[in-house]
Amino acid sequence: MTESLWELLLRSLLPIVGGALTGTIPLALLSFALGLVIALGVALMRLSRIRVVSGLARGYISIIRGTPLLVQLFVIFYGLPSIGIIVDPWPSAIIAFSLNVGGYAAEVIRAAILSVPKGQWEAGYTIGMSRGQTLVRVILPQAARVSVPPLSNTFISLVKDTSLASLILVTELFRQAQQIAAFSQEFMALYIEAAVVYWVICLVLSSAQSVLEKRLDRYVAH
Amino acid sequence: MSPTDPLAPEPVDAPIEAPLLTARGIRKSFGDVEVLKSIDLTVPRGNVVALIGPSGSGKTTVLRSLNGLEVPEAGTVEFSGGDVVDFAQAPSKRQLASLRDRSAMVFQQFNLFPHRTVLENVIEGPVQVQKRPKAEAIADARALLERVGLGAKADAYPFELSGGQQQRVGIVRALALKPQLLLFDEPTSALDPELVGDVLDVIRELAAEGWTMVLVTHELTFASHVADTIVFMDGGVVVESGPPSEVLQNPREARTKQFLHRLLDR
Numbered sequence: 448m449t450e451s452l453w454e455l456l457l458r459s460l461l462p463i464v465g466g467a468l469t470g471t472i473p474l475a476l477l478s479f480a481l482g483l484v485i486a487l488g489v490a491l492m493r494l495s496r497i498r499v500v501s502g503l504a505r506g507y508i509s510i511i512r513g514t515p516l517l518v519q520l521f522v523i524f525y526g527l528p529s530i531g532i533i534v535d536p537w538p539s540a541i542i543a544f545s546l547n548v549g550g551y552a553a554e555v556i557r558a559a560i561l562s563v564p565k566g567q568w569e570a571g572y573t574i575g576m577s578r579g580q581t582l583v584r585v586i587l588p589q590a591a592r593v594s595v596p597p598l599s600n601t602f603i604s605l606v607k608d609t610s611l612a613s614l615i616l617v618t619e620l621f622r623q624a625q626q627i628a629a630f631s632q633e634f635m636a637l638y639i640e641a642a643v644v645y646w647v648i649c650l651v652l653s654s655a656q657s658v659l660e661k662r663l664d665r666y667v668a669h
Numbered sequence: 670m671s672p673t674d675p676l677a678p679e680p681v682d683a684p685i686e687a688p689l690l691t692a693r694g695i696r697k698s699f700g701d702v703e704v705l706k707s708i709d710l711t712v713p714r715g716n717v718v719a720l721i722g723p724s725g726s727g728k729t730t731v732l733r734s735l736n737g738l739e740v741p742e743a744g745t746v747e748f749s750g751g752d753v754v755d756f757a758q759a760p761s762k763r764q765l766a767s768l769r770d771r772s773a774m775v776f777q778q779f780n781l782f783p784h785r786t787v788l789e790n791v792i793e794g795p796v797q798v799q800k801r802p803k804a805e806a807i808a809d810a811r812a813l814l815e816r817v818g819l820g821a822k823a824d825a826y827p828f829e830l831s832g833g834q835q836q837r838v839g840i841v842r843a844l845a846l847k848p849q850l851l852l853f854d855e856p857t858s859a860l861d862p863e864l865v866g867d868v869l870d871v872i873r874e875l876a877a878e879g880w881t882m883v884l885v886t887h888e889l890t891f892a893s894h895v896a897d898t899i900v901f902m903d904g905g906v907v908v909e910s911g912p913p914s915e916v917l918q919n920p921r922e923a924r925t926k927q928f929l930h931r932l933l934d935r
Contacts, residue, residue, distance in 0.1 A: 569738055570780035574794030574846060575769050577762075584797060588784045666784050666826040 452633065456640055459627045463620055463644055470619025472648070475606045478541050482548025482605075483598075489553035490560065491582075504553065511550025517611050519543050524615040540612040548605055555597045559590035592663040599656040603649050610645075620644060687749045689714040689881050690850055695734050695744035695756070697727075704730050705741065706905040712850065712883055714749070717876045719896035720885045723928060726902040728885045732852055735883065736772045737765040748849065773843035777855040779835045781827040787814065787838050788823040794846045806845070813841045817871050833864030840871055851875065853884040889932060893917045901925045 492504035524539040563586050571581030613622035624641035628634045690712040697705040704727045712718050720728035733739035747753045748771050754764045782790050791810040795801045814820050817837040857865040869891050876895045899916040901909045909922045920926045
């Protein structure tokens with residue numbers, strides 16, 4: 448019996464890791480990349496002096512942060528069809544996760560932009576740069592350094608949150624584990640195995656974060 | 670710095686030409702506080718104008734109005750041969766850009782770009798804004814760094830330099846733009862006393878080369894040596910202006926005398 452449990456765990460490792468490689472990881476990467484683009488846009492809107500623009504950004508952030516991710520996911524996948532919009536599982540998941548990251552990361556990016564001293568903007572202006580040029584060449588590179596730790600948090604959370612996509616039929620790590628568990632009735636073993644695979648992925652991400660922080664710290668006094 | 674230096678501005682020998690910069694009626698309030706009450710300032714080509722006065726007198730705000738970092742409520746700034754920028758009618762981006770194209774600024778806190786090396790700091794404006802060929806910008810930058818004694822630091826990051834070295838990079842970054850006017854905002858106020866001399870030496874050499882400069886400073890002795898005109902400000906007005914021999918040696922106004930006394934008594 449014990450023998451066959453180990454065999455089961457070993458045998459299920461392939462589909463579970465496969466689910467991570469073809470589901471969890473691409474889903475997280477794609478959603479995070481799109482989410483960052485949304486977040487940058489929302490952060491800049493939020494910093495705008497035009498009331499309506501910053502108000503829109505504020506509203507977006509408030510809705511995203513004030514509602515559960517699972518509900519957002521269900522609204523897109525199960526809700527939209529009732530008004531005639533049918534979105535497949537994968538696109539639904541990517542839309543929901545990137546909108547979600549967009550809301551959370553917007554505040555991180557906004558804070559990071561504000562953390563760069565005003566003198567840096569002025570230095571950009573006085574060498575003749577426009578606002579946009581100063582933002583891209585002077586401010587964002589410095590804001591990036593500040594935002595790596597909080598954005599790493601966001602990314603690691605996202606990797607784990609992709610397990611919710613199993614509920615809208617996306618074949619990813621957790622859905623694979625669920626299916627094998629249901630078939631074999633070894634719930635404890637399979638769910639712990641899934642947990643370990645998530646944990647390993649997050650360990651890799653944490654060390655990637657340290658490497659990135661070191662790289663970006665090369666121009667800062669220690 | 671040799672007088673035949675190719676980067677130095679044209680020698681000045683026509684004293685009757687129009688001033689390089691004329692500012693008229695500059696008014697500025699922060700909230701209810703009127704910090705500038707109609708300031709006029711004339712900067713002849715090749716001259717050094719030093720703004721002095723107690724802190725809070727508005728001298729830095731005047732300087733920052735000249736390149737639009739501060740946007741006054743009223744007043745005009747005009748470069749000879751350029752547009753009259755009228756602050757009463759919210760100046761356009763293009764007008765502010767025209768002020769900044771002709772001037773460059775050296776900041777009290779240096780404001781070097783911390784994520785770029787010394788050389789990258791210096792070539793940023795010439796390459797990204799002025800679209801000059803990179804190789805040419807690098808050659809110029811290296812020559813300028815060499816002249817202020819920082820040739821060996823081209824590939825260092827700002828945090829690896831002392832305050833005095835950072836400020837000399839700040840000056841080189843301004844010079845690399847080949848501006849018509851150099852603006853200095855208390856360039857030595859953030860420096861340790863023993864580092865002030867190196868920076869003042871550089872500014873003195875630039876003055877001798879004929880650069881046009883407006884300088885906000887607390888270094889009165891230095892100002893008296895380097896400036897053609899001293900402008901003494903207090904409470905948002907120009908109290909007195911003229912050559913150092915008048916304003917600093919024989920001030921007419923009571924407020925000027927009081928200010929000088931207070932400094933000399935220390």
